Amino acid sequence: MQGVTLTDIETDEDVAARTGATVYVCITCRRPGDPEDAPRPGLALARATAEAAEGTGVAVCQVECLANCSRSLSAAMRCDGAWTYVFGGLEPERDAESLIEGAQLLARAEDGLLPWRGRPEVLKRGLIARVPPLDFAKEDFKEETE
Amino acid sequence: MQGVTLTDIETDEDVAARTGATVYVCITCRRPGDPEDAPRPGLALARATAEAAEGTGVAVCQVECLANCSRSLSAAMRCDGAWTYVFGGLEPERDAESLIEGAQLLARAEDGLLPWRGRPEVLKRGLIARVPPLDFAKEDFKEETE
Numbered sequence: 001m002q003g004v005t006l007t008d009i010e011t012d013e014d015v016a017a018r019t020g021a022t023v024y025v026c027i028t029c030r031r032p033g034d035p036e037d038a039p040r041p042g043l044a045l046a047r048a049t050a051e052a053a054e055g056t057g058v059a060v061c062q063v064e065c066l067a068n069c070s071r072s073l074s075a076a077m078r079c080d081g082a083w084t085y086v087f088g089g090l091e092p093e094r095d096a097e098s099l100i101e102g103a104q105l106l107a108r109a110e111d112g113l114l115p116w117r118g119r120p121e122v123l124k125r126g127l128i129a130r131v132p133p134l135d136f137a138k139e140d141f142k143e144e145t146e
Numbered sequence: 147m148q149g150v151t152l153t154d155i156e157t158d159e160d161v162a163a164r165t166g167a168t169v170y171v172c173i174t175c176r177r178p179g180d181p182e183d184a185p186r187p188g189l190a191l192a193r194a195t196a197e198a199a200e201g202t203g204v205a206v207c208q209v210e211c212l213a214n215c216s217r218s219l220s221a222a223m224r225c226d227g228a229w230t231y232v233f234g235g236l237e238p239e240r241d242a243e244s245l246i247e248g249a250q251l252l253a254r255a256e257d258g259l260l261p262w263r264g265r266p267e268v269l270k271r272g273l274i275a276r277v278p279p280l281d282f283a284k285e286d287f288k289e290e291t292e
Binding site for chain 2: 036063068076085128131138
């Protein structure tokens with residue numbers, strides 16, 4: 001770190017903003033058996049995630065369906081130059097912070113892959129799918145499963 | 147169609163190329179119980195899809211893992227301005243043409259959503275997840291399920 005001053009170091013907020021780190025939360029997700037007009041737990045998760053995102057530089061978008069209904073609640077995350085990840089099995093009262101933490105990890109990932117080490121537990125067991133970044137051609141990485 | 151000549155009409159190939167229509171096929175996908183060193187059916191699907199793509203303007207990329215291993219074989223598709231879709235339960239001898247047909251439909255979709263009507267059957271029942279386009283902010287669409 002020789003010669004590096006504090007002002008040279010990008011904060012998490014700077015990195016998230018620079019890479020366009022975004023979490024998409026499905027607000028139509030509901031529990032099996034919930035009546036159609038019950039308050040949607042997906043919406044509660046979206047609101048909690050937006051709150052957790054304050055001051056982090058991570059954007060939170062509400063989405064009407066991520067088509068992962070059978071394994072809801074659902075959210076996705078992306079950053080420029082990184083893979084896009086979809087997660088399921090989320091809980092509104094529990095997982096907002098983990099989503100933001102994951103987006104920050106992804107924004108910092110130099111290889112564009114969400115690291116397994118240090119990844120919040122729910123983003124390990126709740127992984128549904130991942131999609132390569134736009135500039136992807138052919139790669140050599142695999143989802144690491146310790 | 148008054149005043150429209152043949153040269154005004156974009157071919158499927160033009161549209162696919164203009165929108166950067168791309169199919170990503172997971173080449174590490176294998177059947178449960180297959181030995182580690184058996185030929186990967188995912189690779190066979192990738193090759194068949196590349197063949198089916200010839201002359202269509204759709205790009206086909208091999209990917210090492212889409213993290214949809216429990217519901218393989220897996221593929222994803224994207225176009226500029228459109229949602230990205232992930233599919234599972236694919237078969238190498240059966241589904242290459244459907245993937246290309248789906249990518250062409252997506253490239254033509256003015257709302258950026260893969261239409262349900264006319265969508266190849268395997269892209270209906272094999273839908274795993276979808277993720278909004280880059281310029282997405284807040285939308286009003288839902289996955290249509292007839």
